[in-house]
Amino acid sequence: MAKTPTGKNNSGRGQRDLKVKVKTARGRKLSSTRWLERQLNDPYVKRANAEGYRGRAAYKILELDDKFRFLVPGARVVDLGCAPGGWLQVAVKRVNALGEKSGKRIGTVLGVDLQEVEPVAGAMAHVLDFMEDDADQKVKEWLGGKADVVMSDMAAASSGHKQTDHLRIMALCETAAYFAFDVLEEGGTFVAKVLAGGAEGDLQKLLKQKFTKVANVKPPASRSDSSEKFVVATGFRGDS
Ligand SMILES: C[S@@+](CC[C@H](N)C(=O)[O-])C[C@H]1O[C@@H](n2cnc3c(N)ncnc32)[C@H](O)[C@@H]1O
8 A cells, every 4th residue: 555655754843844945046947946845845756766666656546556456466557648657667566567476467567658768677668649540559459459457647738828738638638538448448447637627527428438437536646736636437338
């Protein structure tokens, strides 16, 4: 089970005393100074560094999986928008892609991204825009068949305009859902990042037709000041 880094050994006076303050340097914008300060004081960033994860995002999928248990040994997983690879690292461990859990089934992990990903032991990674027409065919070929889990932490490049960003991520998410319908095995799970902001109703409706259960979750690792949350749809009904 993923531990919350703000857990009992980390509270109160001690934590306040350890807070890192960053001085504004010449040439650095105030917003960059604030970002740096937040990074340096973020317990999930510290934990990711200590535990060898490529980013704090790893804890979001760990916490979602602790709750819904879709990354089981033997599962075949597709990670859309996988760079820099934190979710891949988590999936490799949980589905036993390296065969480290003896006696348990060995899973498969495949990630795709617009960017090159530094190799993650136990995972395949390909440069691919999942929106390409034949992306689903390519993924099934690389995977050697269908998947048990399609997960997406994708974000479109920010425009700085809240409503535009919201609509863009919802469009990305809806396309990811259609991709999942082509790639998932019956009974499979779809996990995707969404932004709260008004346009998520259509996606919910679509997923409710295709899956037996649809949940909306904000894992503790998701920053409270961010409007992101995750949709977890389980029990894919297949082509019916
Ligand atoms: C927030 S990052 C993912 C972080 C990742 N979950 C991790 O733990 O390292 C979002 C990624 O989505 C990718 N992305 C956005 N649109 C995409 C697309 N159409 N096809 C493939 N990847 C895409 C971006 O390149 C970016 O690397």
